[in-house]
Amino acid sequence: MTTRNKILITGASSGLGEGMARSFAALGRDLALCARRTDRLRALREELLAAHPGINVSVRSLDVNDHQEVFEVFHAFRGDLGGLDRVIVNAGLGKGQPIGAGRFDVNLQTAQTNFTAALAQCEAAMETFRAQRAGHLVVVSSMSAMRGMPRNLTTYAASKAGISALAEGIRAEMTATRTPIAVTTLHPGFIATDLSAGAAKTPLMTSAEKGVRAMVKAIEREGADAKVPTWPWVPVGFLMRHLPLRLVTQVSS
Template identity: 30%
Template sequence: MAETASSSERPLALVTGASSGIGEAFARALAARGHDLALVARRADRLEALAAELSSRHGVTAFALPADLSVLGANQTVLDAVAARGRRVDVLVNNAGFSIAQSFDDVPWSRQQDFLMTLVVTACGLAHGVIPDMVARGGGRIINVASLAGFAPGVAGHTLYPGAKSLMIKLTQALDAEYRAAGLKITAVCPGFTQTEFASANGTDAVMAEAPRRLFQTPDQVVAAALKANDHGKVVVVPGWHNAVAATLLHYLPQGLVRWGLMKGSAKYHLAAD
């Protein structure tokens, strides 16, 4: 029987939003590749159960780091917890996120701030925290989960979402330009409709259920595309041919026409205030 590598020899992947959906799929795929795992999300019970399952199934070390990533300084708290275990991050997956389906002023600013902290500030902070050690070691990987919405203009509802996801795409491109020569592989994955709890969390699940199933991908499909792209040093990947076509149209069609079409098509995803 082949010996299992010790935890000090195995690469460590830090996955945010790991308690469900795309984050959980990343954790499962990376464990199957022989990575140890630092699993980050708010739901400690789910993280603990997933960590125990993956440790048992794949012979890796997986541990839960429950954290609220909307809190200022959460990125450093998470990285300090990893360092306290004597570990360093070899793979960072910035996946944690949510959306707010109402109009901008229909929810408290504190909620909008939580959105920005989780999707932008903490994600950027985690990347900023792991890159120096990756550069010193001559290698490392970062995967930022962006969205097809990152190529789209803003419309009513989900006010900050396209901008936040666009920032993650641009950040990924900039980091690749800065650190590719140092051996880092940095990729933004831009999924479209995906079968997760995302819509249930923002209250649009009933509307999303009406969308054609052929437009949806599974989290496993998104993750497989992201990991393959990252393996090959691809900077931006749009999983699914139909999403790739949509991204191309968003880029090349006149923006006025794109915005008009999106305004009409997205109106049903814009929820009234509670």
């Protein structure tokens, strides 16, 4: 399997993005890291270069909801690293309120960030990969995409289901046309990050270290779809798909 040496990660200033950046740096990969919080990105860059002096780390400010900026930053990173081998569409929001509770603004922000902004990132990444006729697109979805979810998770789950379908559609085209561009959809379960800090405690929660390790392993395998960590989320995913909705929603309670 081809080694992907030049990796772009969005939402890299904290959480899973930051963790993946550390893991890929340890593997000797060159990194293009972007997020809104450039102070954290610069500190991360210094840390990674000190620990792994042989790699190249480029950082740039990016608000993924500025769609024109997405294309500009991805193009600039392509110049910084001399191409891109892998793009990890990771930036997202976990906010949400019950539908009809008077907080359309919150749900709209989540939908725009998790789906429309992800679409822009996929477009920008695939432009590069099509030009190169090579690359690996990774879309970070969620186990919540398996079914419709209640209360604060409704819009979040719908937006993640949307990007899962988006990634699958891109993969379908690459397969049908025999284009050598890999597409992987990650479905992380409950992983302890800044995003989940306010969530209720659950016995299914995985540490950030274990969660990131599972994600990186799945990315390196370049399979079409991965539920991470494998245990317990492969069997849980099966149950989520097949159990009656009233039982499935108890997982999110």
